[in-house]
Amino acid sequence: MTCHLEPELIEVPAGYTLTRWTRGGVSRVLVRTRDGHFAARGQIAHVGDHVVVDQVESAAEHRRKGLGRLVMRTLRSTAYEAGARTGVLVGTPEGRALYSSLGWTVCSPMTSLWYEPSDAAQ
Structure with missing residues (x-):
């Protein structure tokens, strides 16, 4: 998937905190509860005038609360x-x-594969 990037209005839902930082060409976003528990996260790798989005996820108990939108x-x-x-x-x-x-x-369909060798193959 692809998207033209623009500045966005960022509103953190009540009860959550947002932290963002960049180190070594990778920017990360972390959303936590007021108590400091993990709620959502995501990261991007910078490559010139492009970024690659990776590891976007929300904790099961915090889904459907707008946190994925907040991270993105x-x-x-x-x-x-x-x-x-x-x-x-x-x-x-x-x-x-x-x-x-x-x-x-x-832009194009993708397929992923998760391979775990079995004990019998050894």
């Missing part, structure tokens, strides 16, 4: 502020609805 909007603004103008990502089927609602478009 914060990453998008962070990327724009750093000079990037295009974002790319590979979205899971579950994530595609969120990304599409935020203006991301599908």
Whole structure:
């Protein structure tokens, strides 16, 4: 999926805190509860005027509260502020609805594979 990057209005829902930082070309966003428990996160790697979005997730008990939108909007603004103008990502089927609602478009289908060798193969 791809998206033109723009600055975004970032509003943190009541009861949550947002932290963002950049180190070594990777910008990260972390959303926690007031008590400091993990709620959501995401990161981007900067490559010239592009960024690659990775590891966007929300804790099960904090889903459907706008935190995925918060993470994506914060990453998008962070990327724009750093000079990037295009974002790319590979979205899971579950994530595609969120990304599409935020203006991301599908460029090509992707397939992933998780391989775990069995003990019998040894």
